[in-house]
Amino acid sequence: MNKSIIVALDLTDHDLTLIKFAQQVQSTYQIAKVHFVHNIKISELDEILSDMMEDRQIGPMISKNLENKIKSIFKESDSYDLTLLEGDNTEFGISEWVKKMNKPTTALLGWKTVENGTGAMAQKLIRIFQGDVLLIPRDTSFKMQSILIPTDLSSNFSKVKNKVEDLLPTGSPFQVSIIKSFNIPSVFFPFIDDQETKVKAEKLIMVQYEALKKKLKISDTWSFKAVYQNGKSISDIILRENKNCRADMLVMAAKGASTIATIFLGSTTNEIINRDPFQVLYIVK
Missing domain, CATH: 3.40.50.620 (HUPs)
Structure with a gap:
């Protein structure tokens, strides 16, 4: 496992699965710090919502919500950090943020059912992300046998x-x-x-x-x-x-024997991502 891992949270119930999984990964591989990240899409904060919020800031509210989730699993505050990004493109924002770490990184993402969203986010991130991607179905715990x-x-x-x-x-x-x-x-x-x-x-x-x-x-x-x-x-x-x-x-592997550019996924990997989640899936770049 790469010694740097990031966990993309999205304010859904899937977050707790990812946080628990990340804690188990940290313990198993002696990872010093887990990096949690959430992107606030500016385009989704329309004028009506802004008026309803009045002078309250959405960032601190989201940060508090996520901190409470993380603290329920991670008991030591120095074993993790939380970063909020702001941008219309979550995949690009996460990718660019990780580049600044300048170290091999694995991204943990929720792998969701068709009803809760296809693998579109994972597909986009895998295409532009320089590290590995670990897709985790809901209510899944870490095992390695x-x-x-x-x-x-x-x-x-x-x-x-x-x-x-x-x-x-x-x-x-x-x-x-x-x-x-x-x-x-x-x-x-x-x-x-x-x-x-x-x-x-x-x-x-x-x-x-x-x-x-x-x-x-x-x-x-x-x-x-x-x-x-x-x-x-x-x-x-x-x-x-x-x-x-x-x-x-x-x-x-993100792709097989094909000589197409690395921004494309292999057809089999792409097909697997688009299926209903059935297993923890590690994509190697």
């Missing part, structure tokens, strides 16, 4: 592998499962033996993984499986395998 890594075994896998090794607490029992999903284009079905081709594809993928395992010195304790999609989407496969291995956290 089982990690699932969906991958295409591209060059970005080395970043994910290094991050997972960094995430695993020393001395704790853990299970790391790696999956690569694959498909056989249906256009070939009239001319090939589907089952035979599936077996050959699995063997080729295993050879590819064994070469990568040797190159990156991947632990023998980490399991690897090639999963045939059989018409299902990659995100469907990830969701199914996540349930099968009972993972505590999903760790993915």
